[in-house]
Amino acid sequence: MPTKGEQTRERIVHQSAILLNVRGYAGTSMSDIIEAAGIQKGGIYRHFESKEAIALEACRYVLQQRIEDVNAAVRSEASAIHQLKAVCMSFLDLLAESRIPGGCPILNIAVDADDTNPPLKYLVQEATHQFRSLIQDIVHQGKAQKELPLYINGEVIATILISTCEGALMLSKLYDDAVYLHRAIDHLMAYFETLTP
C-alpha cells in the first residue's frame, strides 16, 4: 500500500502530466499544478523542489504510459503486419477521451522542448528510441517468421510509421476530424501490404 505521501506525489505527477500534455511547459505554472493536484501551496515543496523537477518526472511518466499502451496493443496481435497495424491504430485512441488528454506526448513534448528545453528534449529522444525499437523488433520478428522480406529495413519502417501517424494526428487534432489519421493509416497499411512476400 502506498503511503499518504506517496499517493500525494503520484497525484502531483499525474495531474502535472495532463497539464503539460495539454498546455506545454511554459503554459503550466506551479499554481496550476497546485490547484489541479488539490494540495496546499507549501505542500508541493515537500515532494518537488521546482517546476523543472515536476516536469521531468511528469513527462517521464506520460511518455512511459504512451510506450506501455503501444506495447499492450502490439502484444494482443500475432503477425507482424497486424502488430504494425495495432501501432498505427493506437494513434486513433489518442483522439478519444484518454487517461491523459492532449494527444501524443512524444509529439507535444518534442515540439514544445526541441528548441528550448534540453532535459525534456532528452526524455523524448529516449522515449522515441523505445518506440522505434519496438517497431524494429516487430520487423525483425516478421523477417524471422518469413512474413516480411529480408531486404526491408526496420529503421526505415519505424521512421515512416511514426512520422506519418504523428503528422496525421497533428492534422486530426487541428481540424477535430479523425479522417486525416484514417487516411494516413490506410496509406501505411497499403504500404505494408506491398512489403509482404
Next chain:
Amino acid sequence: MPTKGEQTRERIVHQSAILLNVRGYAGTSMSDIIEAAGIQKGGIYRHFESKEAIALEACRYVLQQRIEDVNAAVRSEASAIHQLKAVCMSFLDLLAESRIPGGCPILNIAVDADDTNPPLKYLVQEATHQFRSLIQDIVHQGKAQKELPLYINGEVIATILISTCEGALMLSKLYDDAVYLHRAIDHLMAYFETLTP
C-alpha cells in the same frame, strides 16, 4: 517607403514571429518581444493593444511566409511529380538556418494552440487549408496533363504528404539529424512514382 511607425510595427511582427515559432505562445512574454524588437516599453502599445493581438499578426505573418516559400518552390518546377518533390524538399530548408528559425510554423502553432488557443488554431487551419489546396492543385494539373492517373485523390495525397513530412520534421528536429526527413521524402517519392501511369 514605409514610415518609421510602419517599420517599427513590421519589426515587432517579425521578431515576435521568431519568438513564437521557437518558444510558443505561453513561452513568449511581452518583455521578450519588447527586448527582441528593441523598442521602448510604452512604445509597443502604440502598435498593439495586447500580446494576443501581436501573436495573431505574427502567426498570420509566419504562416503566410511558409505558404509563399512552398509556392515559390513549386513554381520553379514544371511536372506534377517534380512539384510534389519540391514541396517535400521545402521541409529540409526548415532544418537549415532560415529567416524564421524554429521549424514549420504549421506544426509548431498547431501543437501549441490546438487544445488551448482557438484564434491561433483557426489561423493554422486556414494556412493548412491553403497548403492542402496547393497540393490538390498540383494533382489536378497532373491529371489534366496525363502525368497522373485519374483515380488518385488530391485530398489523400495532400494528407499523406503533409503528415509524413511534418512528422519527420519533428523527428529530425528532435534528434538534430536530417536522416528522418530524408527517409520520409524517399518514401514519398517512391509512393508518387507508383502513381505515375
